[in-house]
Amino acid sequence: MNPLTDLLQARLAQGPVPAAEVMALGLYHPEHGYYRRTEGPWGFAGKDYYTALDLGPLLGQTIALRLEAAWERLGRPATFTALEPGAGRGWLGRDVLNAVTGPFAEALLYLHRDDNPAARRAAEAALAPFLTTNRARFVAESDLLEPFTGCVFSNELFDALPAQPWRWDGERWLREVLTATGPQWQAADPGKAGAWFAAKTDGLEPRDGSIWCEGLPSLVHELAAPLQVGLFLAVDYGESADRLLAKGADLRRFKAHSVDGNWHEDLGEADLTADVDFTRLATLLEGEGLADLSHMELSKWIRTHAPLEQWAPMWMTLPTPERMKRTENLLQLTLPDMMGSRFRVLEGWKG
Numbered sequence: 001m002n003p004l005t006d007l008l009q010a011r012l013a014q015g016p017v018p019a020a021e022v023m024a025l026g027l028y029h030p031e032h033g034y035y036r037r038t039e040g041p042w043g044f045a046g047k048d049y050y051t052a053l054d055l056g057p058l059l060g061q062t063i064a065l066r067l068e069a070a071w072e073r074l075g076r077p078a079t080f081t082a083l084e085p086g087a088g089r090g091w092l093g094r095d096v097l098n099a100v101t102g103p104f105a106e107a108l109l110y111l112h113r114d115d116n117p118a119a120r121r122a123a124e125a126a127l128a129p130f131l132t133t134n135r136a137r138f139v140a141e142s143d144l145l146e147p148f149t150g151c152v153f154s155n156e157l158f159d160a161l162p163a164q165p166w167r168w169d170g171e172r173w174l175r176e177v178l179t180a181t182g183p184q185w186q187a188a189d190p191g192k193a194g195a196w197f198a199a200k201t202d203g204l205e206p207r208d209g210s211i212w213c214e215g216l217p218s219l220v221h222e223l224a225a226p227l228q229v230g231l232f233l234a235v236d237y238g239e240s241a242d243r244l245l246a247k248g249a250d251l252r253r254f255k256a257h258s259v260d261g262n263w264h265e266d267l268g269e270a271d272l273t274a275d276v277d278f279t280r281l282a283t284l285l286e287g288e289g290l291a292d293l294s295h296m297e298l299s300k301w302i303r304t305h306a307p308l309e310q311w312a313p314m315w316m317t318l319p320t321p322e323r324m325k326r327t328e329n330l331l332q333l334t335l336p337d338m339m340g341s342r343f344r345v346l347e348g349w350k351g
Contacts, residue, residue, distance in 0.1 A: 003032050004267040008178075016177035016186060019251060019263060020164035020214065023274075026267035027160065034268050035160070040118035041271060042089060047257070051156060052235075052298075052339060053091040056329030059155070060095020062306040063233065066347070067096065067151050068104045070231040074149060080107045080230075081150035083139075085223055086157035087112040090123030090136075097130050109150075110136040113143075145226040152223050153233040156273075158281065161216060163274035165250050166190055166197065167209035173197075176250070178264050200241035200279065209248040210241070211274045217284055224288035229351025232290055235298060235343055238276030249275040278346055290348035299340030302333050 004025060011017050027034045034041070041047055043054060052059045071080045084093055093110045100108055110130065112123050120138070130136035139145070165176040167185055173194055174185035190197070193212035201208070224232060238244070251263040255270035263272050282293040296304075308330070315326045333340040 002267060002269070004029060008267065012178065012180050016179045016184070018164055019176045019178065019183070020162045020212075022178050022264055022267070023251060023272045024162035026263075026270070026272055027162070029268065032268045034271055035116045037268075038117055040089065040116075040122055044257075050257075051088075052333060052343075053089070053095070053155070055332050055339070056325055057095040057098065058302065058306070058326075058329045058333055059235070060092050061099040061311075062302055063092070063153060064096045064099035065305055065307075066231065066233060067108070067153070068100065070151055071104055071107060074229065076103065076107070077149050078107060079109055079149070080104070081109045081111060081148040083111045083113060083145070083148070083150070083152045083223070083227075085113045085141075085152070085154055086160065087114045087123065088116070088119045088155075090119070090126040092153075092155050093123075093136060094126045094130070097127075097135060105135075108135065111139050112136060113139045113141060115141045145222070147226050147228045149229050150227070151231040151233060152227055153231070153235075155235045157236065158213075158216065158219075158234060158276045159237045159273040160271075161213045161219065161274075163211040163213045163251065164193070165209060165211050165274075166193055167207060167248060168197075168204045170206040183264055196241070196280065197245060201245050204245075207248055208245045209250075210244040210277065211249045211251070213274070213277070213280075216280065220281070220284040221288060224285060224290065224350070227350050230349075232285060232346075232348045232350065234276075234281070234346045236276045236278075236346075237273065237342065238278050238281075238344055240295075241277050241279035244275055244277055276344075278344055281346060282348070285346075285348050288350070290350045293346065293348040295344045295346035297341055298343035298345050299334045299336070299338070301345040302340060308334075 044050055067082055090112050093112055097110055127136045167174045172187050173190045175188040177184055177186050197210055250261055252273050253260055253263050253270050278295045285293055315323055332338045
């Protein structure tokens with residue numbers, strides 16, 4: 001018996017449970033949550049999903065260039081701290097640290113922040129060479145972040161926050177909930193969410209809808225406040241607020257490399273995600289003192305910032321298996337309808 005099922009049934013006996021609460025239970029229960037398991041979900045055979053990091057180092061190499069550009073803009077400080085919340089296996093940090101050279105490599109200090117036990121164990125192995133030289137450190141999610149100069153960067157962080165789907169039926173807002181008989185849409189007061197949705201469209205149509213992440217402001221403040229000056233960079237699923245409303249964003253379940261909308265099933269045994277409202281994320285970051293905020297498709301961001309014409313000849317000198325892997329990595333992140341077109345990158349500057 002799934003232990004989360006008993007907990008949920010007890011909660012359902014009191015009435016319908018909002019989808020966001022079900023998502024929070026399934027992902028973050030301290031003992032049985034999906035992100036508290038001892039075995040990681042990342043990868044291909046026998047796993048639930050793969051990320052851009054499983055395809056190769058291109059994302060990390062491009063982020064490394066953006067971090068170095070920020071370091072240059074700051075006047076080359078002696079220490080440039082790069083905090084990665086939701087850092088998972090540490091593969092992105094590893095790829096960034098492997099990509100940097102020279103004076104910037106000496107200045108860069110990478111902070112891995114993720115309390116997932118499987119992530120921590122995998123990151124200890126991935127970051128081992130950098131941990132021993134004090135170029136990388138671990139920080140717990142409960143640790144107070146000291147003020148720093150540098151960057152906050154993340155990959156698929158905000159889409160994992162518990163989110164509540166809302167839908168307009170032509171007259172009122174409906175909230176998706178779980179009942180004893182299954183998911184339902186029930187009328188409810190959307191509060192701040194309703195005001196936000198109404199302000200981001202010229203007119204609501206039946207079945208327009210989006211998600212509302214109650215915990216987003218507190219997390220944005222937690223991450224942006226200690227950044228005294230530097231870059232904020234986030235890679236994630238999502239769209240602008242108006243586009244999310246038009247498509248009616250919902251929760252998604254990832255299990256065994258299949259994606260569906262059965263967010264209430266297999267709690268603790270499947271990943272749950274929601275699109276990120278990049279308009280709201282940028283607005284909250286602006287409130288934390290960031291400026292020059294913009295976001296674009298990941299594929300365009302890669303083509304804009306990575307010197308692909310310089311890197312391609314170097315890849316051609318690699319052994320055939322590695323060369324083919326690098327080519328696949330490039331195609332996945334830059335061609336239409338591939339992974340690069342399903343993600344967006346937000347950048348902003350503080351100070």
